[in-house]
Amino acid sequence: MITKIHTDKAPAAIGPYSQATVVGNMVFTSGQIALDPVSGALSGENITEQTHRVCKNLDAVLTEAGSSLKNAVKTVCFLSNMADFAAFNEVYGQYFTEKPARSCVAVKELPKGALVEVEVIAEKC
Numbered sequence: 001m002i003t004k005i006h007t008d009k010a011p012a013a014i015g016p017y018s019q020a021t022v023v024g025n026m027v028f029t030s031g032q033i034a035l036d037p038v039s040g041a042l043s044g045e046n047i048t049e050q051t052h053r054v055c056k057n058l059d060a061v062l063t064e065a066g067s068s069l070k071n072a073v074k075t076v077c078f079l080s081n082m083a084d085f086a087a088f089n090e091v092y093g094q095y096f097t098e099k100p101a102r103s104c105v106a107v108k109e110l111p112k113g114a115l116v117e118v119e120v121i122a123e124k125c
Helices: 047-064 082-095
Strands: 002-005 020-023 026-029 072-079 101-106 116-123
Touching (some): 020 047, 026 047, 047 082, 047 116, 072 082, 082 101, 082 116
Parallel strands (some): 072 101
Antiparallel strands (some): 002 020, 020 026, 026 116, 072 116
8 A cells, every 4th residue: 555645844745746655664755855844935045954954844754654764764865066965964964863874966956956855765653
């Protein structure tokens, strides 16, 4: 059984996709950028501010799905500038304290001019 996840505590999808999908005991989130859940506008002017917003959005989606950041088993992180790697890691480490497996790559561009996007695979609580 596949369950689609939606919460108003995270930004609505800006395309034809779900915030997350639950399959069995696993949660697969869509990538989150630093959108404010209320206004839908990009939130934060630097990598630190945007990473905080991204992690809060992911936490809301995972909570709605019956999981949490502590249950993350894998993340995929996209940075628009690899020079932001250290600052990104500083904030990321505050949220992903269980140190899931991770890939982190630089990309040419992210939606809405975002500086960071993160997706998560997590086990349900």
